[in-house]
Structures are given as structure tokens and as C-alpha cells.
Amino acid sequence: ETGVTQSPTHLIKTRGQQVTLRCSSQSGHNTVSWYQQALGQGPQFIFQYYREEENGRGNFPPRFSGLQFPNYSSELNVNALELDDSALYLCASSSTITGAGNTIYFGEGSWLTVV
Amino acid sequence: AQSVTQLGSHVSVSEGALVLLRCNYSSSVPPYLFWYVQYPNQGLQLLLKYTSAATLVKGINGFEAEFKKSETSFHLTKPSAHMSDAAEYFCAVSDPFTGGGNKLTFGTGTQLKVEL
Numbered sequence: 001e002t003g004v005t006q007s008p009t010h011l012i013k014t015r016g017q018q019v020t021l022r023c024s025s026q027s028g029h030n031t032v033s034w035y036q037q038a039l040g041q042g043p044q045f046i047f048q049y050y051r052e053e054e055n056g057r058g059n060f061p062p063r064f065s066g067l068q069f070p071n072y073s074s075e076l077n078v079n080a081l082e083l084d085d086s087a088l089y090l091c092a093s094s095s096t097i098t099g100a101g102n103t104i105y106f107g108e109g110s111w112l113t114v115v
Numbered sequence: 116a117q118s119v120t121q122l123g124s125h126v127s128v129s130e131g132a133l134v135l136l137r138c139n140y141s142s143s144v145p146p147y148l149f150w151y152v153q154y155p156n157q158g159l160q161l162l163l164k165y166t167s168a169a170t171l172v173k174g175i176n177g178f179e180a181e182f183k184k185s186e187t188s189f190h191l192t193k194p195s196a197h198m199s200d201a202a203e204y205f206c207a208v209s210d211p212f213t214g215g216g217n218k219l220t221f222g223t224g225t226q227l228k229v230e231l
Contacts, residue, residue, distance in 0.1 A: 002158070033218070042205050042221030043159070056218055090158055104219065106151075108158040 003027060004107035006091050012113045013081050021076040021110045025093030029105070032074040034066060037088040037109070049074055078112075086114045117142050117208045119189075121222035129230050134178075134193040136225045138206030141187065147209040148189045149219065150180055154202045162204075165189060176200070201229045 003026035013019050025032050033048035033056075045058040049068035063079040072093075078085055088109040094102045122137040140146055147166050151159040163174025170182045180191045189206060203226050207219040 002160070004158075035219075040224075042207075042223050043219075045218050045220070048218065058218075092159075103161060103164065104149075105161070106159040 002105035002107065004091055004093050004105050006089075006107040006110050008110055009108070010111045010113075012115060015081055015083060015114055017081050017114075018077065018079045019081060019112060021078075021089050021091075021112070023074045023076070023091030023093075023107060025072045025074065025091070026105050029093035029095050030072050031094045032068055032072065033092045033094075033104070034074070034076045035090040035092065035106075036060070037090060038084075039087070043090055046076070081114045083114050086112060088112075117146060117220050119148075119206045119208050119220065119222040121204075121206050121225050123225055124223065125226045125228065127228040127230060128196045130198055131195050134191070134196045134200065134227065136191040136204050136206075136227065138180075138189045138191065138222060139187050140189060140206075140208050142208060145184075148180075148182065149207040149209065150174065150178070150189075150191050151205045151207060151221075152202050153205065153224075159205065162191070196227075196229045198229050198231075201227055203227070 005024045007022045031050045034046040035043035037043040046060050047057040052068045065077045067075045090109045091107045092104045094104045118141045120139045149164045150162040153159050162178050163172045165172050165182045173179045178193045203224045205224050206222040
């Protein structure tokens, strides 16, 4: 149990649709990041949020966007879904944005299938 | 850019045998390194992390890893494998200078199989 919860756990969407994934970070954690894990691959960094602002982004197009709320929970939004967006989406939280050696706690992920 | 390479996408050991999972990193600065485990249909669980305090790092479930700068390696070991160790293992590196505390770069993973 990492204290990071994600919803929904599984969902199926049609190509071209939009999806919102949700994450509640561990209590006291103000930094949230999102990763995409395609089947058989390692997770890839999408972006991170600190104090409700995006702070760092990986190599993902603008149709991947996010929000962080005052209670530090977060959403990942993906517009114009493509088949290649099918993956496990992982949320991770940390107690601070400073210091790259911080322990990062992952949720169990949301499985997205695009058909 | 930081990167890690995991040698061997699949490793099979007998129960009770030594587990050795290999990870080499590429970094222009001293890195922070992590090993995570992922059980089927689950998220990632931190096994251990290296943050320059000690080169030999002990983690959970009897795992440990040794940071070797001369070899740019951070291999994961466990003296005696247990059936419950069967899972996928990921090595990851974090950039210590860009403030990317949550920005991990992962390897492609090693699937560990433990046989009776």
C-alpha cells in the first residue's frame, strides 16, 4: 500500500474520444507525476505537477494535459485518443519536488484500451 | 540525457539460487538510481534506492544493489530466490540537478522467473 489511489482501474475508449484519469496522492505529498507504460515497456514520464502548476514534461504531445488541485489530487486528460495510447497510466507522488533522490510512490495504475 | 540499460529481458533462476539482475546507467553527473518491482497487474513498488550515501544499498525482501561508478553499474542481487520474487524488475535513474524529483527514466525491465 503506497497511499496513492487511481481511478478508474480499467476503461475502454474509442479512437478520437477523450479520457480523464484521476489520482489521489499520498497524504502530505505535494508533487504528482504521471507515467505511461505500454505493454512490455518501462514507464515513460509524461509530466509532473507541483503546487497546481506543471513542472517538467516528457516527450508527449499537447493533447496530454493535466491538472493538480489544492488538495494535491490530480487528473490526466488525453484528447483525440489514438490506438497507441493504449497503456497502463501510472500516477506517482512525492513529498517534495526538490532533491532527485526522493522516494516516489506509485499507484496501481489505470489500464486504458483504445479501440 | 540520463538513461539506463537492463541486460536480459528475461531471467530464470531456480528457487534458492542467486538472483542477479543487471543495470547499467549513462549519466554525465553522479546519478540517483532506483530499483522497482512490478507484480502482475499492479503498480510499481520501490525495492531500494542509491542516493550517494553508501555504495551498497539494502532494500526490502532481501534484495540489495551495489553502485559501481567505474563500471557504471547498479546490479540487483538476492542470495536466495523465492517463488514470490517472480515479477518484473525495473531499474531507473533520476536527474539530481534539474529539480526533476519525480522524473525517473526507466529501463525496459527484466522479467524474473523462479522455478522449483
